[in-house]
Amino acid sequence: MAKKPVTSRSGRFFKLAGMTASVAGQYAGQRARRLFGTENDEGAQSESYTRMAGQIADTLGELKGAVMKVGQIASQTQDFLPIEFSEALEKLQKEAPPMPFEVIVAQVESELGKPVPELFEYLQETPYAAASIGQVHRARLHDGTDVIVKVQYPGVDESCDSDLKQLRLALKLGGLLKMPKETVDQLFGEIRVRLKEELDYENEARNLKMFREFHANDPWVIIPAVIDSHSTRRVLTLELVEGDHVSQVTPARYDQDTINLIGHRIFTTMADQLFRFQCIHGDPHAGNFAYRPDGSVIMYDFGCVKKLKPEIVEAYRKVLVAALDEDYQALDHHLIDLGARVENQPAVDEAYYAMWRDILIVPFDQDEPYDFAESELHKHVAAKTSTVFKYLDYFKPPVESIFIDRMIAGHYWMLKRLGVQAAFRSELEKYLKAAE
Secondary structure (H helix, E strand, O other): OOOOOOOOHHHHHHHHHHHHHHHHHHHHHHHHHHHOOOOOOHHHHHHHHHHHHHHHHHHHHHHOHHHHHHHHHHHHOOOOOOHHHHHHHHHHHHOOOOOOHHHHHHHHHHHHOOOHHHHOOEEOOOOOEEOOOEEEEEEEOOOOOEEEEEEEOOOOOOOHHHHHHHHHHHHHHOOOOOOOHHHHHHHHHHHHHHHHHHOOHHHHHHHHHHHHHHOOOOOOEEOOOEOHHHOOOOEEEEEOOOOEOHHHOOOOOOOHHHHHHHHHHHHHHHHHHHHHHOEEEOOOOHHHEEEOOOOOEEEOOOOOEEEOOHHHHHHHHHHHHHHHHOOHHHHHHHHHHHOOEOOOOOOOOHHHHHHHHHHHOHHHOOOOOEEHHHOOHHHHHHHOHHHHHHHOOOEOOOHHHHHHHHHHHHHHHHHHHHOOEEOOHHHHHHHHHHOO
16 A cells, blocks of 8 residues: 655654654764774675665655755765765666655646646546656647646645755764765755755746757757646646657667767757856756657756856866866866865875876767767776775865766766767867857
8 A cells, every 4th residue: 555645844844853863873873883893894884874875765755855856966966975875865866656646636726726627638647757846647738739747746845945954964963974064055055946946847937948949949959848828836737749768769769870869969969058058957867858760859857957157167168178188287276166176275186187087088088989888987987986085175066066067977877878879079179169
């Protein structure tokens, strides 16, 4: 029997408070065992982290909303939490059990002010997709237009602030936030702003229209149109635009040339948004993109959009130029401008920058096509994460550009899953020079 969804603020608070108390107790016990010498190996610590992470991930998945979305962000921002947590929270990207249909119907009728039969020819009971703050149902308007209806879960927006405070407390008491308070304040502040935007479907409707206009001359980029008559702050109705999920992009329907073309279009779209539009689609995971055998790329879900400050885009551009040129003195300076490097610390050893440059630059450092399907770049990154501890006081999560990093990481995984073979060096250089 399915659990009854927790939608009240008090219910959510007590559920999160229980999780916090449990995590804090486990961490205190772990510290005591280490203090008295009964537990000092990394394996035991990792096992303890895994246990806590599983509990947090299960609770966040059940509650959905702001805390689940933070979990998703944390899973993509691997310097935010220990690796055990990133791995446990990754399942929140894939697993979002649906809300009961009667809850969805009540929310639609409350928001749109009419019974569902008056609004739609039909509203399909089985969800088209379920996500962290809402779920999507297929429907048809009375004029015959096929649409999808995105419905926000009840209680999610009202409990956003208290959810975030409680989650932050759980992570703090679990000994998991290994960064200065000022950085944590900035990070959670940025996440809160993005969440508030994402919880406002009227804001998402504006974003959709804005990105449709920006990509108006890119016929290969398809973004659904908004049905204003059936949309409010908590219900968003869009034209149905279907394509193949990345798992359906198989050799039977997509030859390698088409896959490579899609890869170039994904790169162009990402670079255009970053360098020209200075506004990016901030939630680039497999569920938010679809493809067609003619090489079209379909983009969904514009709730998480980050407008970038021109000076941040410029600092990011200079970081990339310095890295490509192996000018590590300039790289150090531009990372400070970007907010990623602590200014009052001495210069970082150039060999450290060279090590990371040699790992991350590989897809852009050759004229021959790079085979993303065979890429082990993420493994090379993981193998070097221990070196970060040497310079822990030198760097901080770059709050202003954290969504750029998230976008690039998300696109890497899409290119890998698609099996793209492409050389991006000359394309990247065009964008880096265009801004000069």
